[in-house]
Amino acid sequence: MARAHNFFAGPAVLPLSVLEETRDAIMDFAGNGVSIMEISHRDKAFDKVVAEAQADTLAIMGLSADEYSVIFLGGGASLQFAMVPLNFLHKKADYVNTGAWASKAIKEAKLIGEVAEVASSKATNFNQLPKNIKYSGDADYVHITTNNTIFGTQWKSDPDVGNVPLIADMSSDMLSMKRDFKKYNLIYAGAQKNLGPAGVAIVIIKKAWMEAKAKQSISTILQYKTHVDAGSMYNTPPCVSVFVVGKTLKWIIKEGGLEAVQARNQKKAKIIYDIFDAYPEFYKGSVVNKEDRSLMNVTWNLPTPELEEKFIAEAKAKKMLGLKGHRSVGGMRASIYNACPMESVELLAKHMEEFYKANK
């Protein structure tokens, strides 16, 4: 079966080499006649998978193991929406509302304590990122969402929030570009966009801050400290998902790290955005400011819903999948994560050109 051109928003395309390594490990992991699905998480061969994934994550991000811990947790980013305030919201937290996922994070924080929604682009249906944000200054933390999967906006630089701890949901642009990761006290991401299959979230946390500030009265499994202290092995981790993340991290390193990955992501995104700019009345990008355009999720509308349906159907006939916008906003979306090949983007661009000529 030939590979499809996969534009799903998540779960999403992974490197072919990672699929092949996973396929092999499903039948035999580490040459011992046992599947990666069947091996004890206490086995030394699996320990190595976790330890290497932790070390590779820090190496890619340029962070020190003395300062940061990496843990792999089940439950997805949605569990992190709850765990962040459960652990760290003592009095008040600042949240920047840039989309549906940020709104969900805010909803969970409000169950725990006071939330200052310091900026929001909700009034314009999240078609831009808020500018000139005034943070409270005395919050327990500031929470941002670096890439907004549904609306197609992305923070291209990392905010200055002074001495207040900065926390980011990086689910949909994790390890897709260089960032000043040292600015963050806690970074989390569901793996199923840039890093692996669904079923695991990666959390990078500043240890000293966690020790000083995390609540220890909440359920054991909901405490970051539990997982950090146990080296991410407090309970059985989602082993296969961690294995795949580990292989994807090695793929990122082999590709040249974040600098190389970012350059390719910029090139891929430019191919599509250039078409928006060439035919702005036909391909109506949903993000109003060019600097906010996501390198990961490109969102747009066509002049009519009928044309959108036709566009998607014709793309599907060419094996391009997942181009329908999120059900909450409609329109179209191409998710072009790290592992999305240049050829898929070029094929989409060709389809856009041809479709424009045939339907303008």
Place this chain on the structure above:
Amino acid sequence: MARAHNFFAGPAVLPLSVLEETRDAIMDFAGNGVSIMEISHRDKAFDKVVAEAQADTLAIMGLSADEYSVIFLGGGASLQFAMVPLNFLHKKADYVNTGAWASKAIKEAKLIGEVAEVASSKATNFNQLPKNIKYSGDADYVHITTNNTIFGTQWKSDPDVGNVPLIADMSSDMLSMKRDFKKYNLIYAGAQKNLGPAGVAIVIIKKAWMEAKAKQSISTILQYKTHVDAGSMYNTPPCVSVFVVGKTLKWIIKEGGLEAVQARNQKKAKIIYDIFDAYPEFYKGSVVNKEDRSLMNVTWNLPTPELEEKFIAEAKAKKMLGLKGHRSVGGMRASIYNACPMESVELLAKHMEEFYKANK
């Protein structure tokens, strides 16, 4: 690579046919050129995976979809230790303490409310199940652990707790024998013993009770109602793990359902326990009452730690893996879950006979 004889306690052996189906789906799921790791959880082909796994679970258990819901959650059984009291412990809950996992469940419940530890075999290091238990009668629920992975005991019948809702952690004997499942209001199990890889817990919950009793003030993702209302798709589920569970459920049905599975499990366990009974001074089963002996985890000691090491090393040379007892108790353990082939058990028995003759 020849298959090993896998006696790991979890993650554990899975049916070879399930490994092969998973291997194929890792490269191409549903014939569309996309991996099971890469397909949107909102895609119709994946919807079908979830819907069939839910229906097959209920069919195997003889439960009605009108009365019970099946949901698949990340975070393992350890997250359920917290979710059960967070949702249902209003005033007081009864817990039966039969081992390390039951103790952990109790610890989490105590963070939320009053716990009546109505029975415990802790004083004898959990080498038996408590008998003639007096339940409180007015508790919010009674919690039991049907199989104790570390200590090798198993509830062979389902307790009568009157009108008090019964909740069970069935992680290590889920769908391995017939039970009166209708007696339970909530059943949960980490998949990584009888049902699939680590990374997903299956929860079967009585809907009317949940609607009436579950707290709705806690974090959204920690509410069972959230997941039931969303058909187990509130957030991205651990898709690959759910896929594998689905295939394993179909394997159970094909094998003849719980009656056939149980008969084979009894036959397998008898092969090992018969050796304990033949050489009781050499193979010292750690469970004192025969009726408490687990069909899933068979635990024993040899006369000396040196003999135990030798036994394990010689078994490993014959490709028998995972025979070391849990690090908290030592000794030996053979986990012989549903998918453990008869040949593996026969080979272990042969090794035990030979080892006895050579070392008695």
